[in-house]
Amino acid sequence: MTSIGYLPSNPETAALAGQSAGTSATSAKVSGTSAQQGAGNAEAVTVSSDATNTAQLLTAARNANGIDQQAVQQLKSQIQSGTYSIPPDKLATSIATALNGLI
Numbered sequence: 783m784t785s786i787g788y789l790p791s792n793p794e795t796a797a798l799a800g801q802s803a804g805t806s807a808t809s810a811k812v813s814g815t816s817a818q819q820g821a822g823n824a825e826a827v828t829v830s831s832d833a834t835n836t837a838q839l840l841t842a843a844r845n846a847n848g849i850d851q852q853a854v855q856q857l858k859s860q861i862q863s864g865t866y867s868i869p870p871d872k873l874a875t876s877i878a879t880a881l882n883g884l885i
Contacts (some may be wrong), residue, residue: 860866 857866
């Protein structure tokens with residue numbers, strides 16, 4: 783049986799590949815090298831830049847807390863300075879929605 787080793791050229795991709803397989807990037811690299819040497823055939827897998835970007839975005843999304851701190855700070859400063867205004871139609875819609883939930 784021939785094993786195919788996986789040796790990503792990008793260190794971040796190697797770390798992500800190791801995480802998804804439940805191993806560290808170092809152990810994934812070592813086991814991939816051993817499999818390639820033992821197989822006698824030079825087989826490699828390349829990862830597209832789109833796949834690398836997707837993996838990085840997924841990692842960033844998993845680590846995000848879901849709060850846009852810049853937007854929060856902007857709203858706070860507008861409220862404190864008295865320049866924050868609520869469009870009347872949106873206010874009316876919100877009040878109607880809240881009242882419908884109570885009735």
